[in-house]
Amino acid sequence: MKISIQVLDAANGRPCAEVDASLACETATGLIKLASGRTGGDGRLVLAEGPDVGAATYQVEVELDSYYTLQGCLPLFVRASFVFRVRGTTTDLHLPLLTSPQALLAYRGAD
Template sequence: MSALTTHVLDTALGRPAAGVPVTLAVFDAGTWTELASGLTDDDGRARSLGPDRVAPGRYRFTFDTGAYFAATGQVGFHPEVVVVFDVVDDGHYHVPLLLSPFAYSTYRGS
């Protein structure tokens, strides 16, 4: 499993958000570099983005919520959600996204 994972839940529909395009990038020397991309699975999870270990630093998940909303027939306010976070040790970092057409929230999960 990747050291960095995410899980997207569609709180408006009350189910996992399957098929959300997600990219993972790292910030180094003033530039963002994409490490991996993929789609959330049927359970709304992206488990295989990136390596099983990452160095401490700044990372970001970018969620193409506009594509997800279009695919599910919803009209959304946020066409993209960008979550930037700092990795400070070699542990696992899980970053869930709770999503609705007009709001979102995120936190460090387990």
């Protein structure tokens, strides 16, 4: 199974390149950070892949402040964080995040 994201700048109609993101797993004692990385030129980043990705509740956090600061904007949302559940481990999960300086939208996409 694979968990991937794609961060898209809806205000400017382009991918958000060079944006830091991380993946954590919820446990009984709190969050455990599993992976972190930076989006490529297409705004995509694979955060987890392989047999260790199991049924659990996960959190993705995407840093937006530096991206929008470089665009000359002061964003309302400094970072985007969303929590989601993985029930089975046979289907890849692609999670696009549409952003603008004033809005966020995450959804289940098709890779």
